Amino acid sequence: MSLRIVVTVKYVPDATGDRHFADDLTVDRDDVDGLLSELDEYAVEQALQISENSDDDVEITVLTVGPEDAKDALRKALSMGADKAIHVEDDDLHGTDAIGTSLVLAKAIEKAGYDLVLCGMASTDGVMGVVPALLAERLGVPQVTLLSEVAVQDGTVTGRRDGDAASEQLQASLPAVVSVTDQSGEARYPSFKGIMAAKKKPVQSWDLSDLDLEADEVGLAGAWTKVEAATERPARSAGTIVKDEGEGGKQLAAFLASQKFI
Amino acid sequence: MAEVLVYVDHADGAVRKPTLELLTLARRIGEPVAVALGNGAADTAGVLAEHGAVKVLTHEAAEYADYLVVPKVDALQAAAAQVSPVAVLVPSSAEGKEIAARLALRLGSGILTDAVDLEAGDEGPVATQSVFAAAYTTRSRVSRGTPVITVKPNSAAVEPAPAAGAVEALSVTFSDKARGTQVVSRTPRESTGRPELTEAAIVVSGGRGVNGAENFALIEALADSLGAAVGASRAAVDAGWYPHTNQVGQTGKSVSPQLYIASGISGAIQHRAGMQTSKTIVAVNKDAEAPIFDLVDYGVVGDLFDVVPQLTEEINTRKG
């Protein structure tokens, strides 16, 4: 048996950099370095572990929708151990919203062929946490999301979802869409060998016409949401900082009382 | 008047506070029609009516507990078909966002997540979002279909606004995908007796500086003196000192309380992403250069093992 895993990975501006919006209110990608969204490394890791624990013939494809530089995210995932990569890139994709992104990803996943789609819990820039659910809806397959533990066996995926009120054990048949949290297990670092091997792994590039999509279905113009304004949050006004000379706790209590918290 | 669908988050009929906040926001846009699903759905009507629900659509079925997300999407879709709302509001929990996203796709609508404010606009409701770890505030709207918007806890005040709250049974036919993902078993979380982290008015958090699970008793004692919820940084959670459900930050809970007290937390961007919109921020840290001090209204440079117990004692004394 074979198991085809597609891992969706996003290329994002570094969260520790100074992130801004461009004039058209999309993410300014010029001033900040981009990288593979750290939370998607967990998805790549789980794909690799599923492969290592499986008797099946497992093929791991990493898929990204993003600008030219998004190839860096694919390279990183390949160097961790994925087998091949698909890059959906098209100028008309600029400014695509979540609904549009899920459309492009779903088309590409179907074209690639899949038994299991693995996603991160959320991107580190948009942070919506909705794309996996949207993919399940579009592909018409079970959604098994936000897992902190996942296993695949005999065409069934099982896992643990830790919610606010309860921890749930979930089960569904493949094909399915799974997302994993940062509690699912540390992602491995690419080895030197992995980095060298990644250079020879195939990266396919698809544009909208390869996916039978029209320009007006995606991008800023095709978006079903509109950002009207983005303003930098004013720096918080400088607070009072005291050094504890033995009375720090009492001084803090006095502050809290002055603010009516006590 | 135009009707606004509000998805009710409840536990066996006990309505969670964020839903009541949604009713406050919904009333700015139209007349709230609540949708309550699953065990105890009808029991929600009283409190929803007190807070402005003109109607409460209810449906009880085992599917809501036995299968993930999709049965609830089916029900909301049925409610939307019946009511033709001008917007659908859903609390921004992890599940709430998933439900909202699938609903939006089915309705042919755009979706906005994690709104922190909402107001009526000429071209439909305008949502305020706090993005890039709260470095930016955006104002957005849905430009196609019925706006589907998820709203973060503590985004509005709970306001009494008595309305009819007439209970109506919602008729739901589950789709063939509804039973796709089975919930095989469920282990409820043990209640700590403290307020829910995302809903609490005060959050007291500890980080790596707390230096051990047993020392979290200091943080808990401070929290209890203030009636607060307890939070933790990822460093403290990863070290196994405190449960992941209490993690504050990008991959934990996002909180926006009246008061946030951080002890032994440096203030990394991923932690700030989850607490930067708190109204008042206080920190105790022995390193005067810690980035958390850039955010504070009041900071104490000192050893938390001295400052925190003294603070707790002083609060308890002042309370008498």
Ligand SMILES: Cc1cc2nc3c(=O)[nH]c(=O)nc-3n(C[C@H](O)[C@H](O)[C@H](O)COP(=O)(O)OP(=O)(O)OC[C@H]3O[C@@H](n4cnc5c(N)ncnc54)[C@H](O)[C@@H]3O)c2cc1C
């Ligand atoms: C600050 C900000 C706010 C935004 N707010 C909204 C909004 O309210 N409504 C809206 O419709 N759009 C919004 N967008 C746009 C939206 O972020 C993008 O369309 C995005 O591709 C999908 O949402 P996400 O990044 O939040 O993904 P999430 O749903 O958080 O991502 C979950 C997982 O989906 C996969 N994934 C997501 N995007 C890609 C991709 N491009 N390629 C491969 N895999 C991917 C990854 O596995 C990821 O871990 C916003 C963007 C930004 C930067």
Ligand SMILES: Cc1cc2nc3c(=O)[nH]c(=O)nc-3n(C[C@H](O)[C@H](O)[C@H](O)COP(=O)(O)OP(=O)(O)OC[C@H]3O[C@@H](n4cnc5c(N)ncnc54)[C@H](O)[C@@H]3O)c2cc1C
């Ligand atoms: C993708 C991603 C997601 C992440 N998500 C989260 C998240 O959700 N939440 C989160 O918190 N982090 C998150 N992180 C981790 C984050 O980057 C930081 O590593 C983490 O917040 C550090 O926790 P800390 O402040 O407790 O520890 P440290 O950064 O080690 O800081 C400890 C602080 O305690 C002080 N201290 C030590 N001893 C004492 C004492 N006795 N008295 C007073 N002060 C003392 C020190 O001066 C120091 O400032 C994420 C990281 C990544 C890459």
